[in-house]
Amino acid sequence: MNFTPLGGGKEIGANCYIIRTNGLNIMLDCGRHPVKSGYESLPALEKLEEVDYIIISHSHYDHLSSLPYVLGKFPDATVFTSKENRILALRILSNSVEVMKKKNEKDAEPVLYTHRDVKKAKKRIIPLHYMKPLELSKDVLLTLYPAGHVMGASSALIESNGKRIFYTGDISLSPQLTVPEATLPDKVDVVISEGTYGLKETLSVNREIETHRLSRKLRKTLGSGGRVMLPVFALGRGQEALYMILKLMEAEKIPRVPIYINGMVHVLTDLLLKEHDGMNSENRAWFKDSIKRHVTVIPKKLSSIIEDKSPMILILSSGMLIEDTLSYIFARQMLLEAKSAIYFMGYQSPESPGFAVLEAFKSTRQLELNEEKIDVRCDVDIFNFSGHANYSELLEIPRRLQPKKLIYVHGDKEALENLKEELQYEFEIDIPDNLEEIAL
Numbered sequence: 098m099n100f101t102p103l104g105g106g107k108e109i110g111a112n113c114y115i116i117r118t119n120g121l122n123i124m125l126d127c128g129r130h131p132v133k134s135g136y137e138s139l140p141a142l143e144k145l146e147e148v149d150y151i152i153i154s155h156s157h158y159d160h161l162s163s164l165p166y167v168l169g170k171f172p173d174a175t176v177f178t179s180k181e182n183r184i185l186a187l188r189i190l191s192n193s194v195e196v197m198k199k200k201n202e203k204d205a206e207p208v209l210y211t212h213r214d215v216k217k218a219k220k221r222i223i224p225l226h227y228m229k230p231l232e233l234s235k236d237v238l239l240t241l242y243p244a245g246h247v248m249g250a251s252s253a254l255i256e257s258n259g260k261r262i263f264y265t266g267d268i269s270l271s272p273q274l275t276v277p278e279a280t281l282p283d284k285v286d287v288v289i290s291e292g293t294y295g296l297k298e299t300l301s302v303n304r305e306i307e308t309h310r311l312s313r314k315l316r317k318t319l320g321s322g323g324r325v326m327l328p329v330f331a332l333g334r335g336q337e338a339l340y341m342i343l344k345l346m347e348a349e350k351i352p353r354v355p356i357y358i359n360g361m362v363h364v365l366t367d368l369l370l371k372e373h374d375g376m377n378s379e380n381r382a383w384f385k386d387s388i389k390r391h392v393t394v395i396p397k398k399l400s401s402i403i404e405d406k407s408p409m410i411l412i413l414s415s416g417m418l419i420e421d422t423l424s425y426i427f428a429r430q431m432l433l434e435a436k437s438a439i440y441f442m443g444y445q446s447p448e449s450p451g452f453a454v455l456e457a458f459k460s461t462r463q464l465e466l467n468e469e470k471i472d473v474r475c476d477v478d479i480f481n482f483s484g485h486a487n488y489s490e491l492l493e494i495p496r497r498l499q500p501k502k503l504i505y506v507h508g509d510k511e512a513l514e515n516l517k518e519e520l521q522y523e524f525e526i527d528i529p530d531n532l533e534e535i536a537l
Contacts, residue, residue, distance in 0.1 A: 113140035154266030165210035182249030245269035247333030295512030323436030
């Protein structure tokens, strides 16, 4: 029995892992790298000869977006995911096709799969209920557990050869505004854990402090006549940010100004309201009514909104300002506006435009986007509203599960090594590179 990262080893990239056990090849997630394009964005699939099962933990780009491509290579593979996530995955994959088509027209970037491929994938995706074991073979069981993080997110427990292997996926032990906390199994033998926030600097940050800090900054910027953009991941942070802003406005902690969201944030918020079991009926009804009364979806003709410099809040994807997304398009204009602000809602990959904006604000106040030099005149800040386990929770997970072996993936090298140093006397720990095989 062994484990091999095909992406996500010492990085937050095209997260994709293989567990080989009892003659089965089980793939955990199959994403694309968030800041690479075309074939370079895919996991390292070249040496893979067979895939029997694919488990999709959730529908973020870096965990899902290679799925139709992988199924094109391994058409007999069966895909498992949670019931909620199946609905999300199909909608997000269809959107990915449209994004690739636009990039193909602009930059001749390859279209890795089509709407027809997504329809084929739909037939291979089997929804599972949480906490109900499924027999993959005579000696291999699969059980999905709620992972927190975003709507429909799962962790996976694989039981084989008398061993219990727990893959956290992206996980959070803390409840969020729209998503409850994760559920962990009993003691296991191996934990394969994300390590996104593996640096101690995230230790003291909590949601209440960050909400207060954001509301203070929003009051100042909006009160001075500026506008604010919150770049978000359409799934998860989009719904959390929208819920939070509406609550702050209702409590009169920030000024009442127009709120704009983009189409994908709107579509996924609508799916959350219709399909998600993690909100009680009272909160669901309030959220739905507040959106109807206070929120506008940005029209296809953007010019009127881009040119409107009056106070407003824009909740737009992508969360890292990936080129040609709405947040990127608005950022290019808003960076030049001294009264305005761009406030990031979570992690920024060091290779992303969002990271470049943050670094420029801290130093030269100038950056290059798409070969154009731009002055950074607006306020820029980052807030930790992540749906990932914080530093304390990343230590808590193995201490509660008490594995014989702990494997860290899905994190920058420095963060993963920091976690290993902290826990080195408690567990046998591996931090594999991509394509490095680890015995389980």
